[in-house]
Amino acid sequence: MADARPIYLDHAATTPCDPRVVEAMLPYFTTHFGNPGSRNHQFGWDAEAAVDAAREQVARLLGADEKEIIFTSGSTESNNLAIKGGAYMYEKNPAGSGKPRGHIISCVIEHKAVLDPCKRLEKEGFEVTFLGPGNDGLVTAEMVKAAMRDDTILVTIMWANNEIGTINEIPAIGALCHERGVLFHTDATQWAGKMPVNVERDNVDLLSLSGHKIYGPKGVGALYVRRRKPRVRLQALADGGGQERGFRPGTLNVTGIVGLGKACEIALTQMDRDAERLLALRRRLERGVTSQLDSCVVNGHAEKRLPHITNISFGFVEGESLMMAVKEIACSSGSACTSASLEPSYVLKSIGVGDELAHSSLRLSLGRGTTEGEIDHTVDSVVRAVRKLRELSPLYDMHKEGIDLSKVEWGHH
Amino acid sequence: MAYGPKIIEHYEHPRNVGTFGTQAEIKARKDVGVGLVGAPECGDVMQLQIKVDSKTGMIEDAKFKCFGCGSAIASSSLATEWLKGKSLDEGLAIRNTQIVEELSLPPVKIHCSVLAEDAIRAAINDYKEKNGLPTGEPSAAAHPGA
Ligand SMILES: Cc1ncc(COP(=O)(O)O)c(C=O)c1O
Ligand code: FES
Numbered sequence: 001m002a003d004a005r006p007i008y009l010d011h012a013a014t015t016p017c018d019p020r021v022v023e024a025m026l027p028y029f030t031t032h033f034g035n036p037g038s039r040n041h042q043f044g045w046d047a048e049a050a051v052d053a054a055r056e057q058v059a060r061l062l063g064a065d066e067k068e069i070i071f072t073s074g075s076t077e078s079n080n081l082a083i084k085g086g087a088y089m090y091e092k093n094p095a096g097s098g099k100p101r102g103h104i105i106s107c108v109i110e111h112k113a114v115l116d117p118c119k120r121l122e123k124e125g126f127e128v129t130f131l132g133p134g135n136d137g138l139v140t141a142e143m144v145k146a147a148m149r150d151d152t153i154l155v156t157i158m159w160a161n162n163e164i165g166t167i168n169e170i171p172a173i174g175a176l177c178h179e180r181g182v183l184f185h186t187d188a189t190q191w192a193g194k195m196p197v198n199v200e201r202d203n204v205d206l207l208s209l210s211g212h213k214i215y216g217p218k219g220v221g222a223l224y225v226r227r228r229k230p231r232v233r234l235q236a237l238a239d240g241g242g243q244e245r246g247f248r249p250g251t252l253n254v255t256g257i258v259g260l261g262k263a264c265e266i267a268l269t270q271m272d273r274d275a276e277r278l279l280a281l282r283r284r285l286e287r288g289v290t291s292q293l294d295s296c297v298v299n300g301h302a303e304k305r306l307p308h309i310t311n312i313s314f315g316f317v318e319g320e321s322l323m324m325a326v327k328e329i330a331c332s333s334g335s336a337c338t339s340a341s342l343e344p345s346y347v348l349k350s351i352g353v354g355d356e357l358a359h360s361s362l363r364l365s366l367g368r369g370t371t372e373g374e375i376d377h378t379v380d381s382v383v384r385a386v387r388k389l390r391e392l393s394p395l396y397d398m399h400k401e402g403i404d405l406s407k408v409e410w411g412h413h
Numbered sequence: 414m415a416y417g418p419k420i421i422e423h424y425e426h427p428r429n430v431g432t433f434g435t436q437a438e439i440k441a442r443k444d445v446g447v448g449l450v451g452a453p454e455c456g457d458v459m460q461l462q463i464k465v466d467s468k469t470g471m472i473e474d475a476k477f478k479c480f481g482c483g484s485a486i487a488s489s490s491l492a493t494e495w496l497k498g499k500s501l502d503e504g505l506a507i508r509n510t511q512i513v514e515e516l517s518l519p520p521v522k523i524h525c526s527v528l529a530e531d532a533i534r535a536a537i538n539d540y541k542e543k544n545g546l547p548t549g550e551p552s553a554a555a556h557p558g559a
Pocket of ligand 1: 073074075077111158160161187189209
């Protein structure tokens, strides 16, 4: 059989490396392989120059100064450094004093790479408020304001959600934090490189981004750390050779950093064009599916969503069997099935997508390589799969017969 | 989930999909027994219907509908194949372990076969109750091992 690879609609999980990025990286594996920390020979200088150039490329994407960029291994590390490093540095009361060490505000639909550092801090004596978003998936400045306390030291709210693509009011939340003198971090993994950022205009103190979500390599990312008004300090999480001004010691991942820089440079030049094209494709996809199928909803706010991510729930259809039925599309799923294979999505649950309808969801995320033909094929395939499974579904029959599924007495096990 | 060929085959070509009527019609029909087991919030609901020849007492037809994973669909599809032509007692003797073996279900999917066994019992017992026959086997309301 010919190579029939699935259609890739999982760009929120990762993106392919742009060939221009790969090309920029290659010399730094073999020719310019030096350690930027080697201050006294050509190999070191070449590597250092490359890192400096990349730092400038990342800074330019964010409207920041290059001294404000710290290279990391990706967003998970950036988030950990920002949240834990910030909390330890700005704690109000020392550990063991019997008083809360400080208050942090986050949100229940953050990525695990934010939730888990927050939960660790809770165990270590900090208090964390996890805001619940509205059913539209949005976290607003009002919500953050209502949760603020005298001892709030840090707010961490993602710019855009990775499962449903909803966009939070980052500039307004940042303004509120600055007014109150509270440190503000945003996990911009799904936003930066796709949509415009200006850390001054957007009132951000700390921002995480990741190479592999923006057509760069995996295992490299950056943390923006504000240097002026206010000058943000962080406690490093690792000890070592003092690289990255001590924030993140360890020999720099020069090839990865060069790739991240190039990815940021490319992103800056084409994000407007990409966003416009992907929005049109996403709408085509959503319209195609929802116009042909009843009992399906696009999750999250209708407008305030990233151009390239859509998350659609299908009533009366189970997740794993839906994934089996659309196997020629590489995407991700949140399921109603709690028994074995698939976990229901905590993000969907917390925005009120309950399982009464017993549905499953597909997250389809588009990218630079996505074509109109692929979208049309996907629409057909999803519609066919859902129809087939509804043919099989006793719940869909009951629904059509007007039986209220929430009133049926199910035998629980 | 990487499934074996038999599961995939039943999933892609499920046997005997359907019903013998709407929920209301089925309730009124004495020759049809229905088992509806599982719950939507657990991610699996199986509906199995048997049509019994009152003269011979044999199951002459069986149909299913299933909201569930690939294994649940395959298990219920297989159950309908096995039920056709069996007596009620023979039907009650079908065990989930036989389904596991036939389909090579992976360990995490054993509960899907348990559900199929439950659905078989529930359908046969429903037929028996409708027709005033003694229901010898324990009712399907209790879920063994699930
Ligand atoms: C919102 C968000 N934060 C953090 C991460 C983790 O990023 P990384 O893989 O670079 O550690 C991801 C990606 O999975 C993400 O989508
Ligand atoms: S029905 Fe949920 S795992 Fe089989």
